[in-house]
Amino acid sequence: MYKVFVNDTPIIITSSLKKEKNFTSYNFNNINFKEILHQTKQKKGIGICLHSGNLESDWISFTSNFEVVSAAGGLVVNAKKEYLFIFRNNVWDLPKGHLEKDETTETAAIREVEEECGISDLTLIKPLTTTYHSYYRNGLKLKQTYWFLMHSDYEGELKPQIEEGITQVNFKKESEIREILKNSYANIRLVYDTYKQG
Incomplete structure (x- = not known):
């Protein structure tokens, strides 16, 4: 599992199918990165959970949107x-x-x-x-x-x-x-x- 904070709102990228309380969930393969980032900025403290079928590959894909x-x-x-x-x-x-x-x-x-x-x-x-x-x-x-x-x-x-x-x-x-x-x-x-x- 990876947890990235946007301000203080978490985006969790996980291979677990467990539902996070009060988190909006998406399948990683179906996300639009800019939309997810925008949504996180708007939610103020309520997290987003991205379910991944291949955690390491999806993490590399996710981080490619940033300068690390x-x-x-x-x-x-x-x-x-x-x-x-x-x-x-x-x-x-x-x-x-x-x-x-x-x-x-x-x-x-x-x-x-x-x-x-x-x-x-x-x-x-x-x-x-x-x-x-x-x-x-x-x-x-x-x-x-x-x-x-x-x-x-x-x-x-x-x-x-x-x-x-x-x-x-x-x-x-x-x-x-x-x-x-x-x-x-x-x-x-x-x-x-x-x-x-x-």
Whole structure:
């Protein structure tokens, strides 16, 4: 299964015939891509499910409509079981950024977290998930973000990367996370939920 967010509305591409609650379903072979994208933008939160007979082939077909942009980021936990969040464009987010030429996803994830948060002493624990979201900037883009669970014992001052529009960087207690996620993106909630599910 693949899940692509258009704004915060999901398009699910799946080989499962299970009906998703409140989702409009289509056979992948019968879709008009532009129509599906337009419909997703109009529905505001109600998803679309595309049933596929050949998931990998249909995923390649689906992504051919975009310029795919690769990024990597991290969910950082400290010894107090607090989680590192950034505040950018009035929304809570996790640190992430584009891969540079010939850079691995692991290296990019650590570099981006360090740059955006002014943190060091990061240890990469394991891959968490990969998220997808589309946006329009000089053409239709599909951002594919590789997420990693990280740990840090850093106790110095955190410094937001202001030139990237980040105004706050904070470690948040677990009791604060659900409230923070109400003012975040669907793919960030997905990363956190993946972590919590183990």
